[in-house]
Amino acid sequence: MPFFLPILLQKLDPEIEAVMDRSRRQKQEERAAAAAPKATPAPAREDGKIPVPAKYAATFQACLDQAIESPDDGIAFAQKWRIEGGSYYARHCMGFAYARAERWTPAIVAFEQAAEEAERGGEMVEAARLWAQAGNAAMASGDLPKARGDFDAALARGLPDGMEKGEVHLDRARALVALNDPSGARDSLDIALVQAPKDPLAWLLSATLARRTGEMSLAQAHIARAVQLSPDDAAVALEEGNIAVLTDHADVARSAWDRAVKLSPDSPAGKAAADNLSRLPPPKPAP
Numbered sequence: 001m002p003f004f005l006p007i008l009l010q011k012l013d014p015e016i017e018a019v020m021d022r023s024r025r026q027k028q029e030e031r032a033a034a035a036a037p038k039a040t041p042a043p044a045r046e047d048g049k050i051p052v053p054a055k056y057a058a059t060f061q062a063c064l065d066q067a068i069e070s071p072d073d074g075i076a077f078a079q080k081w082r083i084e085g086g087s088y089y090a091r092h093c094m095g096f097a098y099a100r101a102e103r104w105t106p107a108i109v110a111f112e113q114a115a116e117e118a119e120r121g122g123e124m125v126e127a128a129r130l131w132a133q134a135g136n137a138a139m140a141s142g143d144l145p146k147a148r149g150d151f152d153a154a155l156a157r158g159l160p161d162g163m164e165k166g167e168v169h170l171d172r173a174r175a176l177v178a179l180n181d182p183s184g185a186r187d188s189l190d191i192a193l194v195q196a197p198k199d200p201l202a203w204l205l206s207a208t209l210a211r212r213t214g215e216m217s218l219a220q221a222h223i224a225r226a227v228q229l230s231p232d233d234a235a236v237a238l239e240e241g242n243i244a245v246l247t248d249h250a251d252v253a254r255s256a257w258d259r260a261v262k263l264s265p266d267s268p269a270g271k272a273a274a275d276n277l278s279r280l281p282p283p284k285p286a287p
Helices: 005-033 054-069 071-083 087-100 104-120 124-141 144-156 163-178 182-195 200-212 216-229 234-246 250-263 268-279
Strands: none
Touching: 054 071, 054 087, 071 087, 087 104, 087 124, 104 124, 104 144, 124 144, 124 163, 144 163, 163 182, 163 200, 182 200, 200 216, 200 234, 216 234, 234 250, 234 268, 250 268
């Protein structure tokens, strides 16, 4: 085994997890910002827009827009709307605004209160989505046990099969990895891969977990799928190289890390890949 591997493995996982954290928060914001009028609550649409009853849709969208422009103004908007009868949509927007301001503790409270209010109204799928939002806020705050509990609550409320359920399982797996529960993480990841097979982050985390637990054949198969789905992702290329070097394919590792550097030289993944390349012995000359 090459001498640089212990250092490489210490550097790699936090870089990938940082990329995943950003992607999850971005998706969370995109879902909230994509709210659209709809006469009655329904499962998430294929375009990713959150269904909102027409009674609340325009104000909800205005609240989200305000939160994007100014989180503090969004919080004030949501508080006023809640008093005026904005239902759990006002608390949802409040959580979104707090999250935009990276005020994670009140964001968690707002999302959890919105979830509970949705449940009291019999809106179990909406409640599940809000518990998942709370879980993501808890992950961002570093409160991993609360994140796990909120993700468990989301899944217990009966999300329909598909991408949305898969991503909650993926987020739950991230929390369990951080809580040093690889077996539980694997269970959720296996479900995520079935429910959200087009999400490259699911395959990336699965490959990373498989590498951590010594399942190198699984790691190779799943990172190959991540590369297929997201060939221009530096974090995917970084992990591809790590798995390759651990399976005695230094030439593949070199190529993958070089690609990561070219794709995103100033990103954490690109910088880690450059460092890894500097530790590789020079390639053997052709015979």
